[in-house]
Amino acid sequence: AQKITQTQPGMFVQEKEAVTLDCTYDTSDPSYGLFWYKQPSSGEMIFLIYQGSYDQQNATEGRYSLNFQKARKSANLVISASQLGDSAMYFCAMREYRMTTDSWGKLQFGAGTQVVVTP
Amino acid sequence: DADVTQTPRNRITKTGKRIMLECSQTKGHDRMYWYRQDPGLGLRLIYYSFDVKDINKGEISDGYSVSRQAQAKFSLSLESAIPNQTALYFCATSERRGAIDTQYFGPGTRLTVL
Numbered sequence: 216a217q218k219i220t221q222t223q224p225g226m227f228v229q230e231k232e233a234v235t236l237d238c239t240y241d242t243s244d245p246s247y248g249l250f251w252y253k254q255p256s257s258g259e260m261i262f263l264i265y266q267g268s269y270d271q272q273n274a275t276e277g278r279y280s281l282n283f284q285k286a287r288k289s290a291n292l293v294i295s296a297s298q299l300g301d302s303a304m305y306f307c308a309m310r311e312y313r314m315t316t317d318s319w320g321k322l323q324f325g326a327g328t329q330v331v332v333t334p
Numbered sequence: 335d336a337d338v339t340q341t342p343r344n345r346i347t348k349t350g351k352r353i354m355l356e357c358s359q360t361k362g363h364d365r366m367y368w369y370r371q372d373p374g375l376g377l378r379l380i381y382y383s384f385d386v387k388d389i390n391k392g393e394i395s396d397g398y399s400v401s402r403q404a405q406a407k408f409s410l411s412l413e414s415a416i417p418n419q420t421a422l423y424f425c426a427t428s429e430r431r432g433a434i435d436t437q438y439f440g441p442g443t444r445l446t447v448l
Binding site for chain 2: 219248250252257258259260261262265267306310312319321322324325326327
């Protein structure tokens with residue numbers, strides 16, 4: 216079953232506007248971490264932001280913020296004041312903590328959302 | 335200088351050839367990973383290593399092998415390349431950030447098998 220779902224395959228946003236990228240996840244483990252990565256056309260994968268399942272506040276990193284709604288199992292990424300350089304593919308990912316083995320599971324990725332920022 | 339480097343960045347090879355992709359890191363992390371990325375499938379884990387003597391298979395290890403030559407180096411080999419191994423390959427390292435390891439990726443190696 217799909218653990219990470221990104222329902223928006225692509226979207227356009229105007230420069231200087233905010234954009235929200237949707238991510239929902241599926242887990243029965245109480246401990247997990249949620250991540251967002253950016254992949255520009257050059258191909259590298261860039262870590263943006265992390266949210267732990269027990270974190271009380273939404274994570275923020277500069278223009279990136281994570282809208283974490285635990286009950287709804289959603290972890291949407293908000294990019295404020297979009298810039299042309301924000302055009303890229305964005306991936307949501309999750310790692311689960313397995314109590315039975317006292318270890319963290321593998322990083323699981325969604326299919327990604329392509330963002331194009333227009334002037 | 336980049337913290338995680340991959341060589342080569344691009345490679346075109348023929349079916350049946352042996353290929354090695356190399357990864358080096360200056361981050362001082364113990365944990366290293368190899369992933370492949372295919373369009374529409376996100377990233378899938380091939381192998382991972384928690385230290386020099388600890389190597390583990392990921393979800394798609396068939397057709398691949400790895401070597402952890404040192405803490406800073408982790409190589410991925412395709413013993414006999416086949417066309418469906420054409421993909422973008424990423425090496426990653428991880429560090430503890432809060433309660434969890436956060437992974438940092440290299441620039442990727444684009445491999446084409448003809």
